[in-house]
Amino acid sequence: xTAISDRAQLSALAAQAADNRINVDYESxxxxxxxxxxxxxxxxxxxxxxxxxxxxxxxxxxxxxYMHRGYEKLTEVRTYPQVTTLINRIDWLGSFANEVPFILAxxxxxxxxxxxxxxxxxxxxxxxxxxxxxxxxxxxxGIQLGGLSVGFYAFRDREFVLNQIEAVTGGRxxxxxxxxxxxKDDLPKGWIAETHVAMDKLRAFCDEVEDILIGNEIxxxxxxxxxxxxxxxxKSYGLSGPNARGSGIDWDLRRDHCPPGxxxxxxxxxxxxxxxxxxxxxxxxxxxxxxEATKIVDQLLDAIPSGPIMAKVPRIIKVPEGEAWVAxxxxxxxxxxxxxxxxxxxxxxxKIRSASFNNVSIVPWVCRGVYVPDVITxxxxxxxILGDIDR
Amino acid sequence: xxSPEGGATEAPAAEPETEPAPVDEAREALLESVRAELGDxxxxxxxxxxxxxxxxxxxxxxxxxxxxxRHKLGCTYFDFLSVIDWLPSxxxxxxxxxxxxxxxxxxPREAGPIVTGYAGGDTRLQVFARVVSLEGGxxxxxxxxxxxxxxxxxxxVPVYAGANWHEREAWEMFGVTFVGHPNPVHxxxxxxxxxxxxxxxxxxxxxxxxPWPGIVDxxxxxxxxxxxxxxxx
Numbered sequence: 001x002t003a004i005s006d007r008a009q010l011s012a013l014a015a016q017a018a019d020n021r022i023n024v025d026y027e028s029x030x031x032x033x034x035x036x037x038x039x040x041x042x043x044x045x046x047x048x049x050x051x052x053x054x055x056x057x058x059x060x061x062x063x064x065x066y067m068h069r070g071y072e073k074l075t076e077v078r079t080y081p082q083v084t085t086l087i088n089r090i091d092w093l094g095s096f097a098n099e100v101p102f103i104l105a106x107x108x109x110x111x112x113x114x115x116x117x118x119x120x121x122x123x124x125x126x127x128x129x130x131x132x133x134x135x136x137x138x139x140x141x142g143i144q145l146g147g148l149s150v151g152f153y154a155f156r157d158r159e160f161v162l163n164q165i166e167a168v169t170g171g172r173x174x175x176x177x178x179x180x181x182x183x184k185d186d187l188p189k190g191w192i193a194e195t196h197v198a199m200d201k202l203r204a205f206c207d208e209v210e211d212i213l214i215g216n217e218i219x220x221x222x223x224x225x226x227x228x229x230x231x232x233x234x235k236s237y238g239l240s241g242p243n244a245r246g247s248g249i250d251w252d253l254r255r256d257h258c259p260p261g262x263x264x265x266x267x268x269x270x271x272x273x274x275x276x277x278x279x280x281x282x283x284x285x286x287x288x289x290x291x292e293a294t295k296i297v298d299q300l301l302d303a304i305p306s307g308p309i310m311a312k313v314p315r316i317i318k319v320p321e322g323e324a325w326v327a328x329x330x331x332x333x334x335x336x337x338x339x340x341x342x343x344x345x346x347x348x349x350x351k352i353r354s355a356s357f358n359n360v361s362i363v364p365w366v367c368r369g370v371y372v373p374d375v376i377t378x379x380x381x382x383x384x385i386l387g388d389i390d391r
Numbered sequence: 392x393x394s395p396e397g398g399a400t401e402a403p404a405a406e407p408e409t410e411p412a413p414v415d416e417a418r419e420a421l422l423e424s425v426r427a428e429l430g431d432x433x434x435x436x437x438x439x440x441x442x443x444x445x446x447x448x449x450x451x452x453x454x455x456x457x458x459x460x461r462h463k464l465g466c467t468y469f470d471f472l473s474v475i476d477w478l479p480s481x482x483x484x485x486x487x488x489x490x491x492x493x494x495x496x497x498x499p500r501e502a503g504p505i506v507t508g509y510a511g512g513d514t515r516l517q518v519f520a521r522v523v524s525l526e527g528g529x530x531x532x533x534x535x536x537x538x539x540x541x542x543x544x545x546x547x548v549p550v551y552a553g554a555n556w557h558e559r560e561a562w563e564m565f566g567v568t569f570v571g572h573p574n575p576v577h578x579x580x581x582x583x584x585x586x587x588x589x590x591x592x593x594x595x596x597x598x599x600x601x602p603w604p605g606i607v608d609x610x611x612x613x614x615x616x617x618x619x620x621x622x623x624x
Contacts, residue, residue, distance in 0.1 A: 064578060064579060065577070065578060065579035065580065065581075068579040068580075070588065072564075072589060073588060073589055073595060074595075076480070076595075077595060108442075232467065233552070235467045235468045235469070235525065236467065236468075236469055236551050236552045236553055237469065237551075237552050237553035238468060238469040238470055238471070238551075238553040249525060251468075251525045256525075256528060257528065322508075322509070323445075323508045323509050324443075325443060325521065325532065327470075334470070336470070336471070338471075338473075338519075338521070338532075340475060340508055342479075342506070349475050349476070351471065351473045351475075353470060353471040353521075357556065357557075358469075358471075358553055358556075361553055361555060361556040362553075365552070390579065
């Protein structure tokens with residue numbers, strides 16, 4: 001096996017080669033290829049303007065903003081409990097996970113803490129939304145690369161998770177379930193056993209994906225060595241989540257900086273990294289993460305303590321003056337909220353740091369010099385949700 | 392962020408507020424090393440023990456503060472960069488007032504005094520950014536004042552490549568010029584958009600056409616009792 005330092009060297013060489021490829025010897029006028037705004041690879045409406053030289057991409061510039069909803073402005077006219085309804089829709093495939101860092105930041109300023117039972121259920125729902133999100137990624141990845149059947153498996157098996165989320169929260173996509181100081185409701189009867197069954201099904205789904213997609217020779221040929229991102233570049237662009245871990249960066253906010261209010265330390269699980277930094281490693285990390293998430297859910301389900309699900313909070317929530325930053329490891333990567341409060345019912349300023357915004361900002365760098373079909377591979381492997389870029 | 396004990400504590404304990412004056416030595420040391428590098432350029436700081444560190448530098452030292460954070464403190468991970476407008480909103484958007492002046496077609500009221508947050512500030516607009524050291528597990532929030540009339544600051548793109556998009560967003564939303572930015576074009580807004588929507592004096596049009604639903608929408612929380620209600624009123 002190659003040593004890590006050699007890996008770093010290799011990535012640097014690959015980056016250099018990408019730079020060199022742009023100014024190729026032959027001269028051509030080039031053309032501009034417009035990908036999107038409506039393209040299956042864009043998960044919404046991202047447009048990519050690629051300047052081509054022959055089959056190679058000279059520059060690729062993502063153009064966002066087709067779905068900008070101005071959440072940062074809107075949060076300034078919503079009370080704290082109302083804000084969760086908005087931020088649910090940032091990453092719509094893992095909605096519950098969007099609410100958590102905001103609620104935690106507000107709890108930090110108010111200096112209250114959810115009861116243990118609420119913290120456990122919160123963490124479980126967080127991981128369920130991760131599974132729902134990433135299982136769709138795995139299916140989508142197959143669709144992008146020509147393996148359509150994986151997509152149908154993914155949509156089928158994601159339902160098991162969505163059903164569980166719906167059973168608790170009443171909403172498949174937009175739970176709006178997290179509250180400052182706890183949760184809206186307790187678990188329904190029989191939910192724990194049902195979720196155990198669902199987790200078994202999801203583990204079987206992971207094995208299935210590993211067989212038909214990750215282990216597939218065509219898939220490996222199309223993803224290995226494509227879109228290599230060295231770790232130092234990844235850090236300076238602020239790549240997070242599986243994209244960073246796919247570049248060998250051993251950093252997971254669940255393990256390394258778990259904010260109070262989530263109980264990841266109560267479960268035994270592993271943070272996977274992959275040294276290659278290419279499209280394959282990013283996809284592989286996500287598959288492993290789904291497996292780990294099912295493990296976390298299983299362990300926490302057995303350990304849920306009894307007790308209340310809501311701390312004592314005032315009926316009308318006023319958050320004391322101050323500034324707070326809380327980030328959590330969301331399905332797409334690090335998601336954080338920087339809340340500035342003036343002691344009002346509404347936040348004074350909320351800076352939403354969404355994972356995809358940073359993850360996609362690397363596209364111009366990583367797409368230089370690659371071939372056109374690889375652009376789709378790279379975009380699919382970076383995995384973004386448009387709502388998470390445009391906010 | 393990122394106290395080493397953050398992930399390891401058994402039950403997430405409350406802030407150590409009972410102690411008289413908790414001292415965060417790691418963050419104090421971090422602040423001292425920034426002071427040693429930048430000297431007088433550090434004009435303000437704030438430490439919340441066990442949680443976070445804020446440092447405010449002068450506008451001229453913004454770029455070098457980024458370089459110090461990256462090269463001396465090991466904060467190679469770029470988290471985000473944005474701007475805060477400290478002007479109190481002239482449109483009565485806080486529910487305390489119960490008056491959404493803009494709805495009734497009245498003139499925007501006189502803006503109140505500007506009160507800045509942690510690490511202080513002398514101007515209306517402030518740029519702030521967060522960088523993290525993944526190896527050391529520490530992060531810090533840097534702030535710098537911006538000129539009121541022509542807000543501008545040096546770009547961070549040569550230091551942190553990821554600042555590119557964040558600065559484009561801050562530029563169009565707040566009208567802050569990032570000197571030396573390689574590609575200052577709109578991020579979200581249409582190219583011919585006028586104004587800077589995230590500034591506090593930019594009216595939110597949705598509020599002009601539909602009145603603020605008001606306090607009746609606040610849903611009752613479980614466990615609320617009369618004492619709380621009285622306190623809230």
